[in-house]
Amino acid sequence: MNRTNETRQPPVGQAEPRAGSSRPAVIVHGVHKAYRSGTLDTPVLRGVDLSIETDQLSVLSGPSGSGKTTLLNLIGCIDRPDRGDLTVLGQQVGRLNDDQLSDFRRDHIGFVFQNFNLLPVLTAYENVEYPLLLARVPADERKRRVKAALDQVGLAAQMRHYPAQLSGGQRQRVAIARAFVKAPALILADEPTANLDSENGAAIVALMRALQRQHNVAFVISSHDPQLKAHADRVYPIRDGRLLPPETAPVRAETAAPSLV
Amino acid sequence: MFSLNSLALPLRNVMRNRRRTLVTLITLIVGEIALLIFGGYANAVVDGMQTGIVQQIGHLQLQRKNYFLLGTGSPVDYGIADYRQVMTEVERDPVLKPLVQVVTPLLQLQGIAGDFNRGVSRTVAGYGYVAGDQNRMREWNEYRFPIEPKKIALPEGQSDAVSLGIGVARTLRLCDALAVPNCPKGEPTARSSGGAAMPDDLGALSEAEAAGARPAADGKPRLDVLAATANGAPNVINARVAAAESLGVKEIDDSYMAMPLEMAQQLVYGRDRPQVTSVVLQLRSTADIDTARARLEALIKARGWDLEVLDYRTLFPAYDQTRALFASIFGFILLLIGTIVLFSVANTMSTVVMERTVEIGTLRSMGVRRGGIARQFLGEGLIIGALGTVLGCGLAVLCALAINSAGFTWTPPNSIEKIPLVVHMFNTPDLIVGSVVALLLLAAISSLLPAYRAARIPVVEALRHV
Ligand SMILES: Nc1ncnc2c1ncn2[C@@H]1O[C@H](COP(=O)(O)OP(=O)(O)O)[C@@H](O)[C@H]1O
Ligand SMILES: [Mg+2]
Numbered sequence: 001m002n003r004t005n006e007t008r009q010p011p012v013g014q015a016e017p018r019a020g021s022s023r024p025a026v027i028v029h030g031v032h033k034a035y036r037s038g039t040l041d042t043p044v045l046r047g048v049d050l051s052i053e054t055d056q057l058s059v060l061s062g063p064s065g066s067g068k069t070t071l072l073n074l075i076g077c078i079d080r081p082d083r084g085d086l087t088v089l090g091q092q093v094g095r096l097n098d099d100q101l102s103d104f105r106r107d108h109i110g111f112v113f114q115n116f117n118l119l120p121v122l123t124a125y126e127n128v129e130y131p132l133l134l135a136r137v138p139a140d141e142r143k144r145r146v147k148a149a150l151d152q153v154g155l156a157a158q159m160r161h162y163p164a165q166l167s168g169g170q171r172q173r174v175a176i177a178r179a180f181v182k183a184p185a186l187i188l189a190d191e192p193t194a195n196l197d198s199e200n201g202a203a204i205v206a207l208m209r210a211l212q213r214q215h216n217v218a219f220v221i222s223s224h225d226p227q228l229k230a231h232a233d234r235v236y237p238i239r240d241g242r243l244l245p246p247e248t249a250p251v252r253a254e255t256a257a258p259s260l261v
Numbered sequence: 262m263f264s265l266n267s268l269a270l271p272l273r274n275v276m277r278n279r280r281r282t283l284v285t286l287i288t289l290i291v292g293e294i295a296l297l298i299f300g301g302y303a304n305a306v307v308d309g310m311q312t313g314i315v316q317q318i319g320h321l322q323l324q325r326k327n328y329f330l331l332g333t334g335s336p337v338d339y340g341i342a343d344y345r346q347v348m349t350e351v352e353r354d355p356v357l358k359p360l361v362q363v364v365t366p367l368l369q370l371q372g373i374a375g376d377f378n379r380g381v382s383r384t385v386a387g388y389g390y391v392a393g394d395q396n397r398m399r400e401w402n403e404y405r406f407p408i409e410p411k412k413i414a415l416p417e418g419q420s421d422a423v424s425l426g427i428g429v430a431r432t433l434r435l436c437d438a439l440a441v442p443n444c445p446k447g448e449p450t451a452r453s454s455g456g457a458a459m460p461d462d463l464g465a466l467s468e469a470e471a472a473g474a475r476p477a478a479d480g481k482p483r484l485d486v487l488a489a490t491a492n493g494a495p496n497v498i499n500a501r502v503a504a505a506e507s508l509g510v511k512e513i514d515d516s517y518m519a520m521p522l523e524m525a526q527q528l529v530y531g532r533d534r535p536q537v538t539s540v541v542l543q544l545r546s547t548a549d550i551d552t553a554r555a556r557l558e559a560l561i562k563a564r565g566w567d568l569e570v571l572d573y574r575t576l577f578p579a580y581d582q583t584r585a586l587f588a589s590i591f592g593f594i595l596l597l598i599g600t601i602v603l604f605s606v607a608n609t610m611s612t613v614v615m616e617r618t619v620e621i622g623t624l625r626s627m628g629v630r631r632g633g634i635a636r637q638f639l640g641e642g643l644i645i646g647a648l649g650t651v652l653g654c655g656l657a658v659l660c661a662l663a664i665n666s667a668g669f670t671w672t673p674p675n676s677i678e679k680i681p682l683v684v685h686m687f688n689t690p691d692l693i694v695g696s697v698v699a700l701l702l703l704a705a706i707s708s709l710l711p712a713y714r715a716a717r718i719p720v721v722e723a724l725r726h727v
Contacts, residue, residue, distance in 0.1 A: 078626050078720040099630050106628020113724070117623040121273035134628055178627075 023090070025186055025218035026052040026075050031084035033070055033241075044070045045081070046241040052220055052234075054185070057212045059229055060222040062238035068222035069190050071238065075220060076109055076188045077101045089185050106134050110179030112189035112208075116171040118163040124150065124174045125159040131182045149177040152214075153207060169200035173207065180211055187212075189221045193228065205231055271640040274613075275648075281609060282645065288605040289649020289700060290656060292598035296696040297657035298664075299594055301684035303587035304692065306673065307580075308404040308685055311547065313509065314577045316399045316410075319363065319541040320550050321557065322576060323347060323568045328538060329576070336370050336529050337491045340536030347540050347566065356556045357542075360549040362401065365394035366537040368525040372488035374425075374518055376433065383432045385425075385518040387488065389525025389537070392417040398543050404688060407668075407681050414504035415519040422503040423486065423524070426517030430505035438482045439505040486520070488528040496528050509678040595696075599703050607707035610642050614715040621715055622723030635716040642708025643701065650697045650704075661686050 033045040044067045052058050052075075060068045073079040074086055077093050078101075085094045089108050096104060110131075111117075118127045128149050132142045150156045153173035155166075163171055172192060179187050189208065193201030209231045212219040221228060229235050237244040275282055325332065325339040332339035341347065348364050351357055368389035375382025392415045400410040414424035425433070427441050436444035482502050490496045500520065507514055520528075526535035544553055550572060557570045574581050614621070621634055629637075661684040669682035686692055 073721050073724075076626065078622075078724070099632075102625065102628050102630040102633075104628075105626060109628075111623075111626045113623070115619075117619060117724075119270075119620060119623070121270065121277055131627055 023054075024051040025054040025089055026050075026220070027087040028071070028075065029085050029087075031071075031074060031081040031086065033067075033074065033079075033081050044241050045074075048084070048238075048241070048243055050236060050243055052218060054218045055216050056233040057209060057219045057221070057231065059232040059235045060220065060238055061224065061229055061235050063224055066238045067241040068224075068238055070241075072188050072190050072220065072222050075186075076111060077105055106131070107182075108185050110182065110184040110187040112172070112175050112179050112187065112192045114191040114194045116163070116168070116175045116195070118171055118174055118178075120163050123160050123162055124155055124166065124170075127163070127174055128177045128181050131178060135182055137182075145181055146177075149181040150174075152180070152211065153177045167200075168196050169203060172196065172200075172204050176204070176207060176211065180215060180217075183215065184217065186218045186220070189219070191223055191225075192221060193223065193225055198227075201225065202227065268640070268644075271637055271644055274617075274637075275641050275644050278613075278616075281612070285605050285609045285645055286649045286652065289602055289646065289704070290653040292602050293650050293653025293696060293700055294657040294660060295598060296591075296595060296700075297654065297686055297692060298660055298684060300591055300692045300696065301657075301661055301686040302682075303591060304685035304688060305404075305683045307584050307587060308688065309406060309673075309680055310580055310583055311573070312402060312404055312406060314573045314580060315403075315543060315547070316401050317508075318573055318576055319365075319398060319543040320547060320573055321542040321544070321554055322367075322571050323351075323540040323542070323557065323561075323566075324538065324571060326567055326569050329569075329571055332538075333369065336368060336536075336538050337489075339538060340368075340530070341538070341540065341568065342534055342536050344537045344540055347568070350560060350564070351540065351542065351557070354556065354560065357553060360544050360546075360553050361542055362545045363394055363398050363541070363543040365391050365398070365541050365543075366522060367539040367541050368522055368529065368537045369539070370488050370525055370529050372486055372518070372528065374429065374433065374484050374486050376482070377485055379434065381433045383429060384516065385429055385486075386516045387486070387518045387520060387525055387528070389522040390415055390519050391522050392519075394541075395519075398541075401543060403546055404685065406683065407665075413519060414506035415521070416503045419501075419503065420521050420523060421499075421501050422481075423484065423500040423518060423520040424503050425505045425519075426514035427505045427507050428511060428515030429518060430502075432515070433484065435482050435502060435505065438480075439502065441505050486518070486524075486528060490529060490531045491533055492531075496531055498524060498528055500524065507678060511677055514677075595699065599699065602700055602703045603707045605707075606642055606645060606704045607711065609645070610638060610708045610711035611714075613641065614638060614711045617715075618718060618723050618726035621718055622720050622726065625720040625723065631716040635712040638712035638715050639705065639708050642704050642712070646701045646704025650700045653700075654693060654697060658686065660684075 028048050028050045031045055031048045032043070034041045034043040036042075048067075048071060060071060062068050070079070074081055075088065077086075077088060077096075080094065085092060087093070088104075091104065093101065093104065118124075119130065122130065125146055128146045129142055132145060137145070147156065147159075150159050153176055155170060155173050155177065158166060158170060161170075163174070166174065172195075176192075179189075192208065193204050196204060205228055208219065208221065211217075221232075223229075323341070325341055328339035344366050348366065351361065351364050366389075370387040370389065372385050372387045373382055374385045390413070392413060395413045395415070396410075396417070399412065402408070402410070416422050416424075425435070425439070430436065430439050430441045431444055435441065483499055484502050485497050485499050487495055487497045508517055522537070523535070526537075530536060542553065542557075544550060554570050554572060560566075561568050561570070624634060624637075625631075665683045670679040671682045672679050
């Protein structure tokens with residue numbers, strides 16, 4: 001088991017820390033990625049440099065096919081770039097082998113997916129419990145944390161429901177609880193509202209915004225949904241595999257988390 | 262109540278597509294039942310064969326060296342003269358004593374039996390028995406077959422009585438007198454084509470020997486038995502035929518003749534020192550055969566006897582041949598069932614991996630290693646394997662109990678006697694343990710490749726899978 005966080009390296013590349021925050025959570029440097037189908041190379045990311053701050057809700061924004069998911073996958077350490085390198089939470093992830101990357105994800109990264117991706121044979125409770133089982137959290141603490149997480153997403157009453165017995169919005173809440181429950185330093189959400197109606201989507205956005213503040217976690221969301229941008233601390237527009245000049249968030253609301261549900 | 266141990270997830274996944282799981286399970290269950298029932302049936306046939314052999318010829322026989330290979334026609338040259346001493350030593354031996362149930366002498370001879378006045382005769386294989394010992398040997402039933410011990414037809418304590426195989430009785434035209442079944446009527450009664458012609462002077466010899474003895478007082482027919490003596494001269498004894506019996510095999514019934522040991526000895530050795538061709542040992546349990554044989558061989562060496570030890574498998578080669586035949590049929594069935602199980606489980610697991618590709622991506626993104634994914638699918642294959650074999654075992658046991666209590670009978674090949682049809686699954690754990698391990702192993706092997714594939718899918722591709 002490789003507890004990479006204990007050997008965090010100093011950030012490399014052009015980190016540009018904002019006032020009041022420490023080193024960046026993610027540094028992407030000169031990253032290229034192309035998909036090969038047969039002999040045909042489709043370049044998807046063509047030289048991406050970016051640095052994502054901790055304690056912020058960042059949005060990768062761009063039209064469909066612009067490379068958001070590809071970039072997010074690289075940041076989430078489930079894919080590797082063709083060129084360039086990534087430093088995630090101080091770790092140069094290019095140096096890690098597959099098992100080390102798995103452990104790194106288990107210990108530090110949470111995922112939220114467009115299609116929720118809950119395990120259908122597990123109840124809401126068990127889905128949220130799963131990451132803690134993986135991390136070998138003791139039973140008592142597991143129970144406490146799962147209940148707290150389900151409480152925070154407002155699904156304590158449905159904890160024994162199976163995903164099939166939940167609505168889309170509820171499923172995504174369970175997925176968000178699952179991502180947060182292990183208190184990771186980085187959470188990635190790929191189009192988390194794309195499969196929800198606007199009302200549920202708005203609620204999920206508000207939930208994520210609130211939880212991000214509460215947990216002080218680096219939260220990166222990819223979306224082509226303009227309403228999400230309004231909630232972001234920082235927006236990274238992406239077009240055709242390249243980052244456009246950054247748009248800063250309109251105002252960062254420094255208020256406490258709004259009440260949820 | 263919510264604990265999710267490592268077994269719960271694969272178990273729930275197995276139960277996810279019940280219909281498919283059930284189909285795979287049925288393959289395993291039917292396979293396991295087929296293996297166990299056939300294996301149990303083969304066991305029972307072989308056990309039954311062993312029982313029959315051991316009842317008749319014992320487990321081990323002490324014979325003069327090479328009698329078995331060279332001397333069966335000449336008891337004179339291969340007789341054991343000091344057989345009483347050999348028997349006493351065997352009976353008293355501290356190692357053999359607890360293992361041995363019966364020690365009895367046997368004199369085998371070739372002879373001619375006939376009623377020379379009626380002009381019927383035939384060659385016979387004569388067995389000089391101690392009738393009481395033979396009856397004790399026939400009580401041997403280590404495998405608990407549902408049959409009562411059948412006494413031999415040779416009566417105990419009647420020195421002039423013999424018994425015949427029913428085939429011999431038929432050729433000697435003793436059907437009515439001995440109540441032999443299946444006797445064709447209206448056959449010529451004299452000079453049967455199958456019988457050995459009796460030279461006139463021998464007929465005269467027997468006349469002289471048995472003068473005034475025929476017809477018998479109890480109405481039982483009498484026969485003349487003729488054999489070559491030690492000095493080459495023929496010897497004849499007139500004997501009363503007490504009964505005819507079936508030994509279960511027509512070839513044996515057609516030549517079998519049992520007589521008291523003393524009568525056989527008189528026929529072969531005349532007034533010389535009586536000898537036997539074998540000292541027969543029947544053990545309480547077949548499992549002790551190697552111990553007993555080793556002890557006998559040590560005794561032979563220590564005493565300098567010119568004897569060798571032969572076991573029932575050597576004396577009756579058809580036993581091992583039958584075992585080998587059943588083993589090869591079992592192997593063939595195992596191969597067939599194994600192949601079906603292999604493909605069935607492999608197909609199920611491949612489909613499962615396909616269907617759950619996105620789930621694999623999700624688990625991997627949460628930090629499950631490749632090994633963890635492989636283990637999960639391997640676990641599912643093993644759960645299916647375990648469920649199938651255990652259920653199969655349970656059902657096979659029920660089937661076996663049903664068959665064993667149904668009282669079916671059957672006639673084995675080369676036999677004319679009906680015997681109980683039973684299934685032996687529990688005499689040794691080999692069959693059940695072996696078949697379960699084999700099918701479990703196959704289930705594991707057929708899950709290996711799908712599990713390996715599942716583990717190797719790139720996470721990103723798995724998540725994009727639709
Ligand atoms: N595994 C893949 N193989 C081939 N092409 C891919 C693969 N993944 C993504 N693409 C292509 O790369 C481009 C960017 O994809 P993606 O990163 O998913 O964009 P976005 O998430 O912004 O919609 C798209 O044109 C897509 O079709
Ligand atoms: Mg996308």
